[in-house]
Amino acid sequence: MFECDAISSGYGEVTVLHDVSFTVGAEVFAVLGANGAGKSTLMKTIARLLPLSGGSMRLDGTDVGAWAPHRFAAAGMAYVPQEANVFPDLTVAENLAIGGMIGKRPRAERLAEVMDLFPQLSARYDQSAGTLSGGEAQMVAVGRALMQDPQLLLLDEPTAGLSPKYVDELFSTIKKIQTERGIGVLLAEQNAGKTLAIADRALILNLGRVFLVEEASRVDDTTLKQGYRL
Amino acid sequence: MDALIFPLSTLAIIVCLGALLHLQFGQAGIVNFGVVGFSGLGMYLTAILVIEAEQPFGLALVIATVVTGLVAAALGWLILDLDNEAVLVATLAFATIVWHLSTTEDQLTGGVVGLGTVPLPFDLGDYRATTLAYLGVLVAIAAALVLYARQVSRVPYGRLIRSIQDNEPLARSLGKPTFRHKVVFFAVTCALMGTIGGLDAAVQQFLVPRLLLADTTFVVWIALILGGRTRVLGAFFGALLTVGLFDIVVEQYVEVPREYSLLLPDLQLMAFGMVLMLVILFRPAGLLGDGRKRRAPGAAKGASA
Numbered sequence: 001m002f003e004c005d006a007i008s009s010g011y012g013e014v015t016v017l018h019d020v021s022f023t024v025g026a027e028v029f030a031v032l033g034a035n036g037a038g039k040s041t042l043m044k045t046i047a048r049l050l051p052l053s054g055g056s057m058r059l060d061g062t063d064v065g066a067w068a069p070h071r072f073a074a075a076g077m078a079y080v081p082q083e084a085n086v087f088p089d090l091t092v093a094e095n096l097a098i099g100g101m102i103g104k105r106p107r108a109e110r111l112a113e114v115m116d117l118f119p120q121l122s123a124r125y126d127q128s129a130g131t132l133s134g135g136e137a138q139m140v141a142v143g144r145a146l147m148q149d150p151q152l153l154l155l156d157e158p159t160a161g162l163s164p165k166y167v168d169e170l171f172s173t174i175k176k177i178q179t180e181r182g183i184g185v186l187l188a189e190q191n192a193g194k195t196l197a198i199a200d201r202a203l204i205l206n207l208g209r210v211f212l213v214e215e216a217s218r219v220d221d222t223t224l225k226q227g228y229r230l
Numbered sequence: 231m232d233a234l235i236f237p238l239s240t241l242a243i244i245v246c247l248g249a250l251l252h253l254q255f256g257q258a259g260i261v262n263f264g265v266v267g268f269s270g271l272g273m274y275l276t277a278i279l280v281i282e283a284e285q286p287f288g289l290a291l292v293i294a295t296v297v298t299g300l301v302a303a304a305l306g307w308l309i310l311d312l313d314n315e316a317v318l319v320a321t322l323a324f325a326t327i328v329w330h331l332s333t334t335e336d337q338l339t340g341g342v343v344g345l346g347t348v349p350l351p352f353d354l355g356d357y358r359a360t361t362l363a364y365l366g367v368l369v370a371i372a373a374a375l376v377l378y379a380r381q382v383s384r385v386p387y388g389r390l391i392r393s394i395q396d397n398e399p400l401a402r403s404l405g406k407p408t409f410r411h412k413v414v415f416f417a418v419t420c421a422l423m424g425t426i427g428g429l430d431a432a433v434q435q436f437l438v439p440r441l442l443l444a445d446t447t448f449v450v451w452i453a454l455i456l457g458g459r460t461r462v463l464g465a466f467f468g469a470l471l472t473v474g475l476f477d478i479v480v481e482q483y484v485e486v487p488r489e490y491s492l493l494l495p496d497l498q499l500m501a502f503g504m505v506l507m508l509v510i511l512f513r514p515a516g517l518l519g520d521g522r523k524r525r526a527p528g529a530a531k532g533a534s535a
């Protein structure tokens with residue numbers, strides 16, 4: 001169980017997020033909102049890459065709001081940024097291996113699972129990640145995060161730049177991972193329709209504030225339109 | 231042959247420093263422009279401990295290494311989360327400070343008059359045999375460093391170090407304290423530069439502040455860039471082409487008219503500069519090319535989806 005209680009954060013003097021509160025259990029939790037609504041800022045804040053300027057956040061009751069990113073990662077958080085989410089000079093194999101640095105299960109076992117989820121990667125195994133196609137790079141980024149055996153998985157627009165076929169594939173993979181492992185997945189997305197189809201609950205951000213937190217099935221088009229209005 | 235022992239020892243020293251700079255810059259992305267500051271600190275500390283405190287060479291070398299490492303750790307802690315330009319300037323400034331101290335602290339360093347003589351750490355009875363054996367030691371250390379640097383990129387620790395330079399924000403969220411790793415890596419590699427400097431003290435025997443000028447740093451950088459910063463063997467070939475070509479081939483075997491011989495060091499630097507520019511323009515990955523595994527996109531079969 002991950003909880004955010006009235007968190008605020010931003011960049012230097014600029015506050016982008018204001019009093020954001022929600023909880024994430026074992027579910028796919030969608031983070032929606034228009035461009036610039038603050039989805040990525042929220043993900044970066046949770047990943048501990050931006051300091052909190054107010055509020056608190058807890059993982060299973062432990063206050064993690066002042067932790068360094070690596071400490072939170074060691075405690076079960078894995079983060080896939082919207083941009084620059086692979087190590088371009090490292091090979092696919094090395095990218096995945098570096099995700100496997102933490103976690104207790106044998107690395108080979110985890111690697112086999114990731115390769116099962118993304119069989120396309122096996123042909124690219126020794127290629128440097130910087131030379132992959134956009135879709136392949138996204139698979140490496142998600143695969144690397146899964147290698148960390150996370151309890152809380154943060155995905156910031158993992159489908160950006162993917163063709164619709166890949167989007168569907170990746171979404172069903174995400175859903176499958178979540179149900180099989182019983183973990184919490186925060187999924188920030190632009191594409192509300194497809195995201196709501198696999199999400200359990202959704203948060204809509206509007207100009208850095210919570211517009212609504214609701215069961216995904218109960219978010220209809222009118223609500224979305226209001227939530228995306230600036 | 232005897233005349234070659236000194237330049238070959240210098241060559242081995244440059245290869246050692248090149249391998250260490252390869253670790254710092256090629257693997258960890260740390261733009262250390264103060265190589266001579268760390269090797270020079272080790273060099274002077276070793277010499278001062280041997281000559282003025284009359285300590286055995288081995289102990290002096292260990293102390294010099296540890297002190298250089300601690301100084302580098304403190305410096306690294308201050309600068310390593312800054313951007314590349316800041317690291318470049320700060321390390322260059324550090325080397326300048328070390329040089330400056332060598333001239334001003336003359337009761338310790340002998341100032342511009344110099345400090346001497348540092349004896350070789352062992353004596354085989356015969357001077358020639360002793361210097362030759364010492365050259366052998368230096369070559370063995372150079373080989374060990376080059377092999378280690380090759381190996382380290384393949385183990386998890388090296389992967390972590392490369393990942394930090396490749397994408398530090400991402401590396402920070404991977405469960406390892408990247409900044410601490412970087413500082414420790416920098417401190418250890420700088421400490422080893424200090425060791426190499428200490429070993430060099432016995433090659434030079436008589437130390438003067440001129441040895442701490444930026445020339446050494448430049449030669450090591452040129453060697454690394456000539457050979458290709460992502461390949462540790464690059465440091466080796468680069469050193470052959472720079473120190474090897476000039477200090478050995480030209481100085482020993484080419485008849486330079488007397489009136490030009492004073493110009494030689496300047497011509498050498500000019501030639502380095504020219505070659506460096508050409509390399510950066512036409513072979514940016516170094517003469518040996520990029521050492522990383524990289525298949526051409528699409529070269530792998532069966533990846534279409």
Ligand SMILES: Nc1ncnc2c1ncn2[C@@H]1O[C@H](COP(=O)(O)OP(=O)(O)OP(=O)(O)O)[C@@H](O)[C@H]1O
Nearest residue numbers: 011014016033034035036037038039040041042190
């Ligand atoms: N590094 C930064 N420095 C200053 N302001 C920033 C920075 N990054 C983002 N912002 C601002 O924060 C606000 C929220 O940006 P954020 O990237 O979180 O939006 P987003 O919801 O992820 O948008 P998108 O859907 O386009 O990815 C924007 O107004 C943006 O200009």
Ligand SMILES: [Mg+2]
Nearest residue numbers: 039040041082
């Ligand atoms: Mg975003």
